[in-house]
Amino acid sequence: MSEFSATVAFRSAERWLRDKRFPEGIDAILSRSNGSPQHSNLKSFLPGRVKRWALDAGPIPVFLTNDRRAEAAVALIDKVLERPVFNLVRGPGRAVIPRAGLVVSLGTAAGNPAEPHEICIGNVSGLGDETGWDDDTVDEQGRFRRPLCVRIDSPAGHRATFDQVVHEFGHALGLGDHFPGFGKPQGAPAVDDAFWAALVRLYQLSPGDEYADASPPA
Numbered sequence: 001m002s003e004f005s006a007t008v009a010f011r012s013a014e015r016w017l018r019d020k021r022f023p024e025g026i027d028a029i030l031s032r033s034n035g036s037p038q039h040s041n042l043k044s045f046l047p048g049r050v051k052r053w054a055l056d057a058g059p060i061p062v063f064l065t066n067d068r069r070a071e072a073a074v075a076l077i078d079k080v081l082e083r084p085v086f087n088l089v090r091g092p093g094r095a096v097i098p099r100a101g102l103v104v105s106l107g108t109a110a111g112n113p114a115e116p117h118e119i120c121i122g123n124v125s126g127l128g129d130e131t132g133w134d135d136d137t138v139d140e141q142g143r144f145r146r147p148l149c150v151r152i153d154s155p156a157g158h159r160a161t162f163d164q165v166v167h168e169f170g171h172a173l174g175l176g177d178h179f180p181g182f183g184k185p186q187g188a189p190a191v192d193d194a195f196w197a198a199l200v201r202l203y204q205l206s207p208g209d210e211y212a213d214a215s216p217p218a
């Protein structure tokens with residue numbers, strides 16, 4: 001039994017595994033979140049097309065620091081996607097710069113400079129830039145090819161919950177825009193049923209696929 005089994009993330013994952021039911025409009029939700037030409041994170045990357053890690057050459061290396069939330073988040077995502085998505089590398093962590101993969105960094109979450117009053121307990125960035133993704137994160141086939149840094153907890157010591165840690169891994173796997181079930185509206189659970197459905201759907205699609213509904217929302 002996981003110490004996180006009472007969290008919304010854990011319980012909604014169990015619901016997904018039991019029912020495996022995609023909510024209505026999941027493709028439109030995913031198109032807006034991952035394909036959107038508007039989103040602040042993903043708009044510059046292959047707009048209108050699927051962007052994700054390609055797993056055919058093996059799972060994504062994850063450089064883990066010793067953190068139970070991150071370890072449990074990775075295990076839960078593997079379980080829901082029903083395949084080994086992550087290859088855990090423990091130990092030197094940030095001292096090793098992977099060619100591609102995820103680096104979990106604790107106490108370095110960096111907020112949006114436009115909203116400095118907001119406490120930021122998690123974000124995903126390139127390794128060099130605290131808030132942005134490297135321009136070449138996504139190749140022309142829609143595959144993630146650069147390291148991403150999953151930043152958890154604020155430098156001032158504000159701790160992310162387990163749900164929030166799972167949420168950041170969702171961003172690192174390709175979910176851009178928030179949606180109901182993924183941190184929207186403000187104050188709603190960081191991840192809920194639609195999160196798992198969107199993540200499963202994203203990893204059923206192939207990198208570079210064109211979204212049918214790639215038009216901007218009205």
Ligand SMILES: [Zn+2]
Nearest residue numbers: 167171178183
């Ligand atoms: Zn978010």
